[in-house]
Amino acid sequence: MAVQHESPYLVHVFVCTNDRGGARKSCADDNSLPVKEALKRAVDEKGWKGQVRVSASGCMGLCATGPNVMIYPQKVLFSGVSPDDVQSIVSAVERFVADG
Known part of the structure; x- marks a missing residue:
C-alpha cells in the first residue's frame, strides 16, 4: 500500500x-x-x-509550446525554453528558495 509523505524538496523542477x-x-x-x-x-x-x-519528465501535454520547464509546488511553467533561458529559471528558483 502506498504511503503518503510530504515532498522533501522546497522546489522541484521538471524538464520535459x-x-x-x-x-x-x-x-x-x-x-x-x-x-x-x-x-x-x-x-x-x-x-x-x-x-x-x-528531474526529467515525460510529456506534460504541452509539446507545441516546448521545451517546457515546470516548477512545483509553486506552479510555474516556462515554455519555449532554450539553454539561454536557464539563468532566468535559476533566478526564479532562487526567489522560491529565499522565500522558504
Whole structure:
C-alpha cells in the first residue's frame, strides 16, 4: 500500500525530455536535455542540493509550446525554453528558495 509523505524538496523542477522520434513535435527536439543538465549544474553550484531537485519528465501535454520547464509546488511553467533561458529559471528558483 502506498504511503503518503510530504515532498522533501522546497522546489522541484521538471524538464520535459519527451522525444517522439520526429513523428510529432516534442520537447526533446529543441535542446531540453542541455537545459536539464545546465539546471542541475546550477543547483550544485548554488549549494541547493537537498532543497531543489531537477528531474526529467515525460510529456506534460504541452509539446507545441516546448521545451517546457515546470516548477512545483509553486506552479510555474516556462515554455519555449532554450539553454539561454536557464539563468532566468535559476533566478526564479532562487526567489522560491529565499522565500522558504
